[in-house]
Amino acid sequence: MNILKKQSKxxxxxxxxxxxxxxxxxxDLAVLDPKGPVALQQKDLIMLSIGFMLFIVLVxxxxxxxxxxxxxxxxxxxxxxxxQDEGSKVLELIWTAIPVLIVIALAVPTVKTIxxxxxxxxxxxxxxxxxxxxxxxxxxxxxxxxxxxIETVNYLNIPEDRPILFKLTSADSMAALWIPQLGGQEYNMxxxxxxxxxxxxxxxxxxGRNANFTGEGFAKQKFTVTAQTEEDYEQWxxxxxxxxxxxxxxxxxxxxxxxxxxxxxxxxxxxxWVDHAKQADYAVKVRKGIDPEKDKxxxxxxxxxxxx
Amino acid sequence: MKWDEFFVTxxxxxxxxxxxxxxxxxxxxxxxxxxxxxxxxWSEWLTTVDHKKIGIMYIxxxxxxxxxxxxxxxxxxxxxxxxxSEILKSQHYNEIFTTHGTIMIIFMAMPFLIGLINFxxxxxIGARDVAYPYxxxxxxxxxxxxAMLFNISFVIGGSPSAGWTSYVPLAGEELSPGPGQNYYLLxxxxxxxxxxLTGINFLVTILKMRAPGMSIIRMPMFTWSTLITMILIIFxxxxxxxxxxxxxxxxxxxxxxxxxxxxxxxxxxxxxxxIWGHPxxxxxxxxxxxxxSEIISTFARKTLFGYKAMVWSMVSIAGLSFIVWVHxxxxxxxxxxxxxFFSITTMAIAIPTGVKIxxxxxxxxKGRIKITSAMLWSxxxxxxxxxxxVTGVMLAMAAADYQYHNTYFLVSHFHYxxxxxxxxxxxxxxxxxxxxxxxxxxxxxxxxxxxxxFMIGFNVCFFxxxxxxxxxxxxxxxxxxxxxxxxxxxxxxxxxxxxxxxxFVLLIYNIYWSFRYAERETTGDPWDGRxxxxxxxxxxxxxxxxxxxxxxxxxxxxxxxxDPAQEKKKEYKPIHMPNYSxxxxxxxxxxxxxxxxxxxxxxxxxxxxxxxxxxxxxLRSFDYDDGYYVPVxxxxxxxxxxx
Ligand code: HEM
Ligand SMILES: [Cu+2]
Numbered sequence: 001m002n003i004l005k006k007q008s009k010x011x012x013x014x015x016x017x018x019x020x021x022x023x024x025x026x027x028d029l030a031v032l033d034p035k036g037p038v039a040l041q042q043k044d045l046i047m048l049s050i051g052f053m054l055f056i057v058l059v060x061x062x063x064x065x066x067x068x069x070x071x072x073x074x075x076x077x078x079x080x081x082x083x084q085d086e087g088s089k090v091l092e093l094i095w096t097a098i099p100v101l102i103v104i105a106l107a108v109p110t111v112k113t114i115x116x117x118x119x120x121x122x123x124x125x126x127x128x129x130x131x132x133x134x135x136x137x138x139x140x141x142x143x144x145x146x147x148x149x150i151e152t153v154n155y156l157n158i159p160e161d162r163p164i165l166f167k168l169t170s171a172d173s174m175a176a177l178w179i180p181q182l183g184g185q186e187y188n189m190x191x192x193x194x195x196x197x198x199x200x201x202x203x204x205x206x207x208g209r210n211a212n213f214t215g216e217g218f219a220k221q222k223f224t225v226t227a228q229t230e231e232d233y234e235q236w237x238x239x240x241x242x243x244x245x246x247x248x249x250x251x252x253x254x255x256x257x258x259x260x261x262x263x264x265x266x267x268x269x270x271x272x273w274v275d276h277a278k279q280a281d282y283a284v285k286v287r288k289g290i291d292p293e294k295d296k297x298x299x300x301x302x303x304x305x306x307x308x
Numbered sequence: 309m310k311w312d313e314f315f316v317t318x319x320x321x322x323x324x325x326x327x328x329x330x331x332x333x334x335x336x337x338x339x340x341x342x343x344x345x346x347x348x349x350w351s352e353w354l355t356t357v358d359h360k361k362i363g364i365m366y367i368x369x370x371x372x373x374x375x376x377x378x379x380x381x382x383x384x385x386x387x388x389x390x391x392x393s394e395i396l397k398s399q400h401y402n403e404i405f406t407t408h409g410t411i412m413i414i415f416m417a418m419p420f421l422i423g424l425i426n427f428x429x430x431x432x433i434g435a436r437d438v439a440y441p442y443x444x445x446x447x448x449x450x451x452x453x454x455a456m457l458f459n460i461s462f463v464i465g466g467s468p469s470a471g472w473t474s475y476v477p478l479a480g481e482e483l484s485p486g487p488g489q490n491y492y493l494l495x496x497x498x499x500x501x502x503x504x505l506t507g508i509n510f511l512v513t514i515l516k517m518r519a520p521g522m523s524i525i526r527m528p529m530f531t532w533s534t535l536i537t538m539i540l541i542i543f544x545x546x547x548x549x550x551x552x553x554x555x556x557x558x559x560x561x562x563x564x565x566x567x568x569x570x571x572x573x574x575x576x577x578x579x580x581x582x583i584w585g586h587p588x589x590x591x592x593x594x595x596x597x598x599x600x601s602e603i604i605s606t607f608a609r610k611t612l613f614g615y616k617a618m619v620w621s622m623v624s625i626a627g628l629s630f631i632v633w634v635h636x637x638x639x640x641x642x643x644x645x646x647x648x649f650f651s652i653t654t655m656a657i658a659i660p661t662g663v664k665i666x667x668x669x670x671x672x673x674k675g676r677i678k679i680t681s682a683m684l685w686s687x688x689x690x691x692x693x694x695x696x697x698v699t700g701v702m703l704a705m706a707a708a709d710y711q712y713h714n715t716y717f718l719v720s721h722f723h724y725x726x727x728x729x730x731x732x733x734x735x736x737x738x739x740x741x742x743x744x745x746x747x748x749x750x751x752x753x754x755x756x757x758x759x760x761x762f763m764i765g766f767n768v769c770f771f772x773x774x775x776x777x778x779x780x781x782x783x784x785x786x787x788x789x790x791x792x793x794x795x796x797x798x799x800x801x802x803x804x805x806x807x808x809x810x811x812f813v814l815l816i817y818n819i820y821w822s823f824r825y826a827e828r829e830t831t832g833d834p835w836d837g838r839x840x841x842x843x844x845x846x847x848x849x850x851x852x853x854x855x856x857x858x859x860x861x862x863x864x865x866x867x868x869x870x871d872p873a874q875e876k877k878k879e880y881k882p883i884h885m886p887n888y889s890x891x892x893x894x895x896x897x898x899x900x901x902x903x904x905x906x907x908x909x910x911x912x913x914x915x916x917x918x919x920x921x922x923x924x925x926x927l928r929s930f931d932y933d934d935g936y937y938v939p940v941x942x943x944x945x946x947x948x949x950x951x
Contacts, residue, residue, distance in 0.1 A: 028779070190574070
């Protein structure tokens, strides 16, 4: 009996030691070290849920330890005949009701946060969002700033304290834009456009990447995010506006399915000739050597034809 | 296609695999010939329709698949331990995690459970076989040849590499050309036939073939869990069939259901996949719940606490499992109403799951807990599965899931539920029913070593992954950089994986050791069992019960033992049994040939195979075999031999 108690104390101690070590390392974890209001709201939700979950785990572990220590078969209790009780309405009601309450307690903030994340972040400023089209291509990222008329490849510059409205799409396989310290991910899908708000509270560089598996070059499909002060950002925009123009020929080269990690800047955008959210098969056609423009024309014609 | 494209070349791992396949095959052929066992193999096993033998064959196949999937896992861990390693190239890594996931879920977890179901459920309900024994053999062989078709991909033609979820457009013809993805589609399609047939077979078996007196609320919990699982299979698998067919048509016949071009809907695949996929994860957990219920109740020496709540919670889990699928793609950009709805339905699943956890805990309350290996696995399930369950709830909170999705946090969640749920249950069930299957127990000492190594290894491997996920490590990357800072925890995880591997090897060694040296089991009831499977002899006669038992309540066999007054009346009657048949295996070989032809788009071969299938169907249709009767004196002779 005593040995058993010591044993279980030792195990409990060990477990709590491990948990404490892990938890003390938590502040270094990207998701729990938010640098913007979106990631912050998510962190708050996560911490709240961890609190509830630790409570549940604790209750189960304590009961579990009690049961197996107390009711284990030993030489002393070899003749003990356990009672064949079939259940208890009261107890069963209790452990149905408590999970129900916990689920409600978690559902409310969850739904609130889901709705909140649909809107541009309010804190700490109310400025107009910067619109950035983020297009994934196997295996690279293309960022388009339509209002500034600039386009970058594999890097993203944003002003601090201003919401960024990402319009996400893909040229081919389904990807997910993810910048953990600024907020959660969202899918990029060819032929569709999804929207995601993010915002950085302070200047700095953050890791961005594709989080959704896209094949061979997936692990290398990353980009750097630089959040800048308003002035630095304006200056960068001006510089970018004097970079070379993006030609369709150059763009079609980027459509090739290959790992591509160079960072590029252009003073015009691909939206002039294609929006992958509307034309899902652009990259596929380019790769096959079919002229996507010509085909689009024909397709339109045939659609008209079928309307008659 | 040229020959050097047909065989996968250029990688030492593959050559080693080629060599081991050739040597193992030669070894098997040699042993069978040397010991003159071919006829025995054919007439006792390959043509059998006996649910016990089919169950055992399922389990053997599943253990082999567990080995294959485990080797895949170790290779992945080896590659991902240190940043920038080049043990595996990207493409190879992708193939390995794809085959690992697919094999573990479809060809390991489900068959292992179906094997235990096959062996135990007819015995638990006091039946002599399943409702459709011939169909049962078809189920097994289509599963087996589907699995073989999938497995040969890594030496012939190349493996699929788009993940077990095979999202289009990535898995489509444009972005994944070649035979790999076809193997996935056809392997799953052929095996899926077997699963659906199992669903129908056991549904009917449980509904129609229970022993007299066993009303539906007197069924053992494992039988209940099987019944509910079979209903899930019947509703879920046709969805997979359709989804696979759509992608197969796109890839082989140029249709545009799921393509980027010409108005295909890639999102259709995601939806169909998870409308099947979420119920699927419950198909592999509900039977596990049933197994734990039996074992915990047996070794706590108490009837299950809250029988009705246990049943109702399974029914509600099964119902809810069809309205939660969107939680696998909260990040698709659906509006807030949709994500809120699916968040709440998903969290709701935790309620009946919690009820079950507490009912198991209170089954232990005031019990006299005997800690055998089977019980160790079952007890360990409770705390470990709780960790998996609560992280499931965290994932269910959509706004937070945007941060967990596609990361190691998710990887850790589903391994916690699948390993401490399904895999622990398979091992527990194996230890528990092993004496009934093979006439001897597995060794307890080796069993305990194997358990502790595996269980601790499992936690060391997967617990750090929650933190890797929170630190931004995505799943399915084949490499990362020093600057990412994920090295330490990955080393820990790999050490854990090695622990699990040693635990598994010990389990296999235990099977060998016990086969050689364990004491033979003659009582038929080694654990003081509570349900009918322990009431018949060991080894179980082919007709299971000479006289069908009468059931007077829950824990039927416990009651019989407590109340020996109702001594069995020894009046035997002739027993009707089905005949063995070679058609199921021939038909499945034909499926395999056809599938192989389709994988490589060799139409003549595909058609030839299909003709074979049709021929077998026709032959069966004109087969007036009604089985045979075992005469009374033979039953008497067999029953005497046990005394
Ligand atoms: C308390 C009950 C559970 C809840 C609330 C839950 C919740 C979830 C959620 C929300 C996801 C999707 C997360 C994402 O992709 O971002 C998920 C994934 C998954 N869950 Fe669970 N889960 C539960 C139990 C289980 C059980 C019992 C199993 C199987 C035995 C299971 C197996 C899986 C698998 C395999 C995946 C991931 C599949 C993939 O993406 O490859 N879960 N779970
Ligand atoms: Cu799910």
